[in-house]
Amino acid sequence: MNRAKQKIAPYLLVLPGGIWLLIFFAVPMIAMLSLSLQEGDIVHGYRFTGHWQTYTEAISAYQTQIYRSLIYGAITTVVLIALAFPVAYFIAFYGGRKKGSYLFLVLLPFFVSFVLRTISWRQILTDEGPLLSPLRDAGVIGQSFHILGTPFAVIGGLVYNFLPFMVLPIYVALERIDPRVVEAARDLYANPATTFRRVIFPLALPGVFAGVLMTFVPASSDFVNSEVLGSSDTTMIGQVIQAQFLDNSDYPTASALSFVLMLVLLIGVFTYARILGTEDVMKVAAR
Amino acid sequence: MSASNMSDPTFLRGLTQRRFGRRDALRLSGLAGMGAALAACGVQGQGTQAPASAEPDAVAKFWNGKVKNGTLNFAGWPLYMDPKRPELKKFTAKTGIKVNYQEVIQEMGPWFAKVQPQLSAGQSIGFDLMVITNSFQFTQFRDSGFLAPLDHAKLPNYAKNAGAAYKKEAFDPGNAYSIPYASGMTGIAYDESKTGPIKGLADLWNNPKLKGKVGMFSDIQELGNFGLLKAGVNPAESTEDDWEKAAEELKKQKADGYVRNYYDQGYIDALGNGEVWATQAWSGDIFQKNLSDNRDFKFIIPEEGGTIWTDNFTIPITAKNPVDAIMAMDFFYEVANASTLAEYINYVCPVPAAQADMRARAAKLSGDDKEALLDVADSKLVYPTQAEYDKLHYYVAFEATSEQQKFQKTFEPIVLG
Numbered sequence: 001m002n003r004a005k006q007k008i009a010p011y012l013l014v015l016p017g018g019i020w021l022l023i024f025f026a027v028p029m030i031a032m033l034s035l036s037l038q039e040g041d042i043v044h045g046y047r048f049t050g051h052w053q054t055y056t057e058a059i060s061a062y063q064t065q066i067y068r069s070l071i072y073g074a075i076t077t078v079v080l081i082a083l084a085f086p087v088a089y090f091i092a093f094y095g096g097r098k099k100g101s102y103l104f105l106v107l108l109p110f111f112v113s114f115v116l117r118t119i120s121w122r123q124i125l126t127d128e129g130p131l132l133s134p135l136r137d138a139g140v141i142g143q144s145f146h147i148l149g150t151p152f153a154v155i156g157g158l159v160y161n162f163l164p165f166m167v168l169p170i171y172v173a174l175e176r177i178d179p180r181v182v183e184a185a186r187d188l189y190a191n192p193a194t195t196f197r198r199v200i201f202p203l204a205l206p207g208v209f210a211g212v213l214m215t216f217v218p219a220s221s222d223f224v225n226s227e228v229l230g231s232s233d234t235t236m237i238g239q240v241i242q243a244q245f246l247d248n249s250d251y252p253t254a255s256a257l258s259f260v261l262m263l264v265l266l267i268g269v270f271t272y273a274r275i276l277g278t279e280d281v282m283k284v285a286a287r
Numbered sequence: 288m289s290a291s292n293m294s295d296p297t298f299l300r301g302l303t304q305r306r307f308g309r310r311d312a313l314r315l316s317g318l319a320g321m322g323a324a325l326a327a328c329g330v331q332g333q334g335t336q337a338p339a340s341a342e343p344d345a346v347a348k349f350w351n352g353k354v355k356n357g358t359l360n361f362a363g364w365p366l367y368m369d370p371k372r373p374e375l376k377k378f379t380a381k382t383g384i385k386v387n388y389q390e391v392i393q394e395m396g397p398w399f400a401k402v403q404p405q406l407s408a409g410q411s412i413g414f415d416l417m418v419i420t421n422s423f424q425f426t427q428f429r430d431s432g433f434l435a436p437l438d439h440a441k442l443p444n445y446a447k448n449a450g451a452a453y454k455k456e457a458f459d460p461g462n463a464y465s466i467p468y469a470s471g472m473t474g475i476a477y478d479e480s481k482t483g484p485i486k487g488l489a490d491l492w493n494n495p496k497l498k499g500k501v502g503m504f505s506d507i508q509e510l511g512n513f514g515l516l517k518a519g520v521n522p523a524e525s526t527e528d529d530w531e532k533a534a535e536e537l538k539k540q541k542a543d544g545y546v547r548n549y550y551d552q553g554y555i556d557a558l559g560n561g562e563v564w565a566t567q568a569w570s571g572d573i574f575q576k577n578l579s580d581n582r583d584f585k586f587i588i589p590e591e592g593g594t595i596w597t598d599n600f601t602i603p604i605t606a607k608n609p610v611d612a613i614m615a616m617d618f619f620y621e622v623a624n625a626s627t628l629a630e631y632i633n634y635v636c637p638v639p640a641a642q643a644d645m646r647a648r649a650a651k652l653s654g655d656d657k658e659a660l661l662d663v664a665d666s667k668l669v670y671p672t673q674a675e676y677d678k679l680h681y682y683v684a685f686e687a688t689s690e691q692q693k694f695q696k697t698f699e700p701i702v703l704g
Contacts, residue, residue, distance in 0.1 A: 041688040062703075126560045128560050128562075144498075149548050231548040232505075232546075232701070232703065232704035248396070
């Protein structure tokens with residue numbers, strides 16, 4: 001009796017999460033996979049034919065946009081680490097009693113829709129806007145210089161929109177560092193640079209790891225920043241998927257592209273976790 | 288602007304209300320479409336008229352036993368009717384039918400995708416009347432059997448007041464399923480102070496002043512149309528070979544560095560803030576932009592030709608209150624109502640007599656109010672003359688979905704880069 005209970009217990013424990021996954025992840029995934037293998041059109045309906053060619057056609061037609069999205073996502077993530085680390089470091093170690101206020105400031109942009117905030121960047125960066133007009137009048141930039149429509153604007157928008165997602169996990173990691181560890185480093189004659197390199201940074205790595213996951217994936221599949229701040233030269237794969245779904249009603253191609261994107265990102269994330277996985281991070285931290 | 292100008296109610300209304308506006312309404316207004324034929328103007332596409340495709344007894348079958356219910360759910364576009372809804376209030380006062388007007392349609396593709404599942408399951412979409420563009424989705428709606436055949440016996444005002452051109456449209460022969468709500472043109476808008484005079488499409492390809500300052504539409508149909516016109520082909524008669532030629536033209540324009548970007552409705556802001564100096568544009572938008580922002584953008588139909596499209600009243604086949612819906616359709620064809628609607632939205636009015644009504648109303652006004660109304664009454668963008676119609680072409684008429692997809696695939700790479 002006892003043994004039987006023991007056998008079932010783990011399954012029972014997994015059940016709520018399992019059902020949740022089944023309904024909200026597996027079912028839509030299977031529906032999408034099936035859709036990606038169907039043929040037809042929206043008037044006459046789509047029928048399952050196991051048409052795998054949709055995948056090869058979609059990949060060859062839109063590989064540029066897939067590569068571009070991954071590159072934009074990667075650059076965004078690197079820039080984010082560079083920007084977010086000092087911010088998180090400052091809040092964690094010098095925030096003092098104002099920590100709460102600083103964190104609130106980091107989260108404040110969430111109170112306005114990110115589409116609206118992105119559109120306001122459009123107003124700021126536009127050719128005859130408050131930033132470029134004075135510069136052009138002063139002769140600092142040429143007549144045809146512009147920011148909107150360039151990869152710079154799109155990556156800038158991505159960095160801006162995803163900054164809190166990098167700051168918070170790094171902050172949490174830094175916050176958990178026992179101050180006595182830092183004191184011990186000092187006692188052992190480590191200078192501040194060494195302390196940072198050998199003690200603080202390794203301990204913050206789990207936060208960076210989480211931050212990368214939380215920013216690289218959505219940044220690579222984003223379709224708003226390029227739509228609002230970019231041009232036809234900065235089209236990202238998210239825009240292509242959206243256009244195939246909504247404008248063309250080409251559900252199979254859109255589903256196939258979504259799957260390809262998901263697969264590419266999953267492989268990327270697993271490889272990353274393998275190389276810089278949490279376990280290794282912990283080992284580094286424990287050193 | 289002077290202080291007296293600022294205090295003028297008309298001017299303030301223009302600033303704050305986008306009085307003649309309808310911005311997002313036109314997003315994707317043209318994703319593909321069938322050529323409409325204006326018999327009066329001799330433009331290509333007239334020859335495609337076929338007998339009404341509905342079965343002879345379809346009308347009777349649908350309308351038999353249907354009665355007025357006193358309720359109407361009306362699906363419209365943003366900024367495509369005065370926000371105070373004066374026409375609808377008048378309609379309710381006259382007929383006792385309560386109208387629930389919702390600005391739920393913003394783009395044709397997504398709208399079709401949204402209601403398609405309910406319609407194919409034979410369920411109500413919650414609306415009895417919807418305004419849809421003569422785009423490719425119009426054909427999809429019709430061919431899927433989603434549109435109720437109209438009982439023209441219930442449309443006496445339409446029969447009496449609609450312009451001849453709006454009674455014989457190729458995308459809906461015999462107006463079996465639709466009657467026009469408003470019509471509009473696609474041409475070029477430009478900032479003359481920066482560009483100097485512009486004549487047509489050649490400027491968007493070759494005028495050195497415009498390098499990097501040209502806006503084109505991201506809408507595949509609209510973009511393709513301009514490529515075709517530049518290649519000297521009438522879109523309504525174009526073949527697959529022509530599409531290739533047009534795509535080459537558009538690729539050259541892009542490679543030569545003329546195109547700043549491909550825009551949706553955002554083109555109007557891009558023009559406003561100087562991102563582009565000349566752009567593909569929809570007629571009513573420019574009039575509205577000039578009025579609301581006190582600007583002086585020019586709108587021309589290119590000498591190589593422009594295009595014309597129509598937004599149409601239709602009744603979904605599953606409508607719960609079709610009689611109320613068809614009463615509202617006819618109501619908008621009373622001259623006085625067509626006149627006030629056109630005054631607000633500033634697109635081409637399908638009721639020619641509305642022009643005289645506007646002038647008569649303007650005569651009773653004074654000052655800026657009078658001027659503003661006369662501007663609309665005299666606008667060739669609201670009441671085009673033969674000279675305008677001669678330069679306007681209709682959309683490519685796709686026979687099948689595969690053709691439309693081919694068109695899409697031909698031009699899409701230009702926009703998606």
